[in-house]
Amino acid sequence: MRIPRPKGTARPTRADMWLVGGLVVMAVAVSLAAPASPPYRGLDAAGPGLALASALCLIWRRTAPELVTVAASLILAANAAAGYAATVVQWPAWIALFTCFSLTGVWWRRGIGVAATVLAVGFYIALDREPAGMLELSGITMCFLIATVGGDAARSRRVRAAAVEARLLSEAREREAHAERVLIEERANLARELHDALGHAVNVMVMQAGVGRRVFADNPSFSHEALTHIETVGREALDELDRLVRVLHPADRTPSADLTDLSLFDLAGRVQAAGRELDLHIGQVDLEAGGARAAYRIVQEAVTNALRHTETGRIRVGVAQEGAAVRIEVLNEGHGFPEPRPGRGLVNMRERAHLEGGEFFAGPVREGFAVRATLPVRAAART
Template sequence: MTRTGDVNAAPGGQTGPVFRARVDVALAVGLAVGSGVLTAVVPAEPPFRAPGVLGVALVAVSALTLVARRAAPEVVVVVTSALLVGYVLAGFDVGVVQWPPWIALYTCFAAGGRRPRLVGTAACVAAVTGYAVFTRGSGDASALADVAIIGLLAAVAGEATRSRRAAVAASRSRALAEERERALALDRARLDERTRLAGELHDALGHAVNVIVLQAGVARRVFAERPEFARDALGTIETTGREALGELDQVLRVLHPDDDAADDALGPRGLDGLAELAERVRAVGREVTVELEPVELGPSAGRALYRIVQEALTNAVRHTASGRIRVSVTPDGDRVRVLVFNEAGGLVPAPPGRGLVGMRERARLEGGTLDAGPVEGGFRVLATLRAA
C-alpha cells in the first residue's frame, strides 16, 4: 500500500523502499563498473601515477558506497570525500573519483534537514581543500572554480528536488484533507436528511394518528345512539388514513435518489392546506377558526408554516379536551406571523417534546423564531418566518 506523502514515488506506480533500493544498487554498480573501466584504460599523464589496481579499487569502492546514499547520506558523503582525498594522496589524477561525493552531496540536500546539508557541505569542502593541497597537478584557480561550480550545482539540484517533493507531499495532503472534508460534508448532509425525514414523519403521521384515535373513540361511544355520526367519523378515519399513507409514500420516495420527483415529494400545501387541517380538527368536535390575510410565501416557508400549524393543532387536540382553537396568519413586513391559540384553563408548562423542538427548528431554518407555552387563557404558539 502506497503511503501518503511518499515523495519517492516512481513513474508507473512503482513505489516503496524495495524499488528505491534497486535504483541505488543499479546506480552504484553501474558507476563502479564504468568508472573502474575508464580509470583502467585512460592513461595517466605526468606528474600523476598510473592508477593500477589500487586506483581502480578506490574508484570502485567510492562508487559502491552510493548503495547506502538514501539510508545514510551523511556517512556516504564523508566516506566518498575521504576516498577522494586518499586517491589524490596516492598520486592519482582526480578523474572520475570526484563524482560519488557530488552525488552524495546532492542526496544530502535532497533529503532535507539542516544536519545533512551541513555535513555534506563540510565534507565536500574538506575534499576540495584536500585536493587543492595534495594534488600533484597545478591546482590552478580555474580547476578549483570548476570543482566549486560542480559542487554548487549538486547542492542546488538536491535542494530543488527536496522542494519539489515537499510540494508534491503538500498537494497530496491538501487533496486528502479536501476528500475528508467532502466525506464529512456528505455525512452531515445525510444526517440532516434523516433528521428532516424524521421530522416529516412525526409531523404528518403524528397528526393523522391523533385524528384517527380521537375519531375512533367518538365513533365507539356514539355507535349505538347516533349511527350517522359514527359513520361520518369512520369516513373521516378512512380519509385521514389514506392521506397518511400518501404522505408516508412521499417520504419513502425521497429515499430513492433515482426518483425524479423526489425533491418535490415532501412539499405540503402551505396556506392552501390549512383549511383542510382545520376541518380534520372540527371533525373530532373541536371548534377551530382560521383567519388568513394575503401573504406571499416561498415553497420552503409555506412548507414550514403548514407543518408548524399542523403540529400545533395536533398538540391542542391531544392535550386538551375542549376549548376553541384560533389560527391566524398575518403579514409583518418581509415576514409572516403565525399564531395558533388554544383556549384552555389550568395549563402548566411542560418539558419541550419532539414536536416543539421540531417547530422551533423549522422556524429557525426559515430565518425566524418560535415561542410556545401557556399564557393567560390558554396555550399559544407564535411563529415568525421569513416570507421568501
C-alpha cells in the same frame, strides 16, 4: 514545513542499485581502457578498490546522506593522498552532496556535507600530483554549485508537490465532510416531514377512532362519520408517505404542500370529528415556498399536539401577515397548562421557524396554551 524523506529510504532503492552498478562498471572500464599516466600511480588493486568503495557508499545515500557524504569525501582525499587520479572516484562525492541537499533542509545536516566536501576538495588540491589550474578549479566550483543548488531545487520541488498533495487531500476531506453534513441535514428534514405529516394523520385517526368507539352505541351515525374521516385521513397519509418517498428521487418530485392546503385538508372537519372545536382564520400571506411549507407544518403539528394532550377546549388557529412578517398562532383554550417538555414536535416546529429566519414560542398563556411563530415574508414583498 517539515517534509518527510521519500518512502523506501530504509533500504536501497532499485535506482540506487543501478547508479552504484553503473559507477562500478565505469570505474573498471576507465581503469582498463585509460590507465593513469605519470605522475599518477599506475593500475593496481588499490586504485580500483577506492573507486569501488566510493561507489558502494551511495547504496546508503538515502538512509544516511550526511555520513555517505563524509565517507565519499574521505575516500576522495585518500585517493589523492595515495597518488591516484581523481577520475571516477570524484563523482560519488558530488552525488552524495547533492543527496544531502535534496533530502534535508536542516542547516547543520547540510553543513556537515558542505564541510566534508570542502575539506576533501582542499586535500585533493593540496595532495594531487598535478597542480590545479583555472580550468580544473572552475570545474570543481561548477560541480559544487550544481550539487548544492540542484539538490536544494529538487527538495523545493518535492516540498511544493507535498503541499499540493496535502491541499488536495484537505479539499477532498472537506468535500466529504460537507457531503456528510448535507446528508445529515437531509435525514433530519426527512425525519421532520415524517413526524409532522404522518404523526398528525395517525393522531387524528386515533382520536376519531376513540370517539367513535365511545359513542358507537348511542350515536351510530357519528361513529360512521368518524370511520369515514379515518378512511379519508388514512388515504391522505398514504399519499403523503408516497410524496415523501418521491422526494428522495429528484426527477420525480411533486409540489410540496403549502399554507393554502390547510383549507383543502379540511382541518376543522377532522378536529370536529374527533369531538373538538376548531376556529380557523387564515389571511392572505406572501411567503417563500420554504416559509409556506414551514407554516403549514407548524400549524399542523400544533393542532396535533392540542388533540393529543388535551380532551376539551376550543382550538383557535390564526395566520396573518403584518408588515414584513407572517404571524402564526395556535391557541388551545384552557387553564392550568404546565410548561412544555421539549418533545420531538416542539423541536421540529422551532427548527422549522429558525431555518426560515423566524422566531418561535410555545408555552402556557392566560387564555390557555399557545404556539406562536413569526416568519419573514417573501423578499420581493418587502421591497
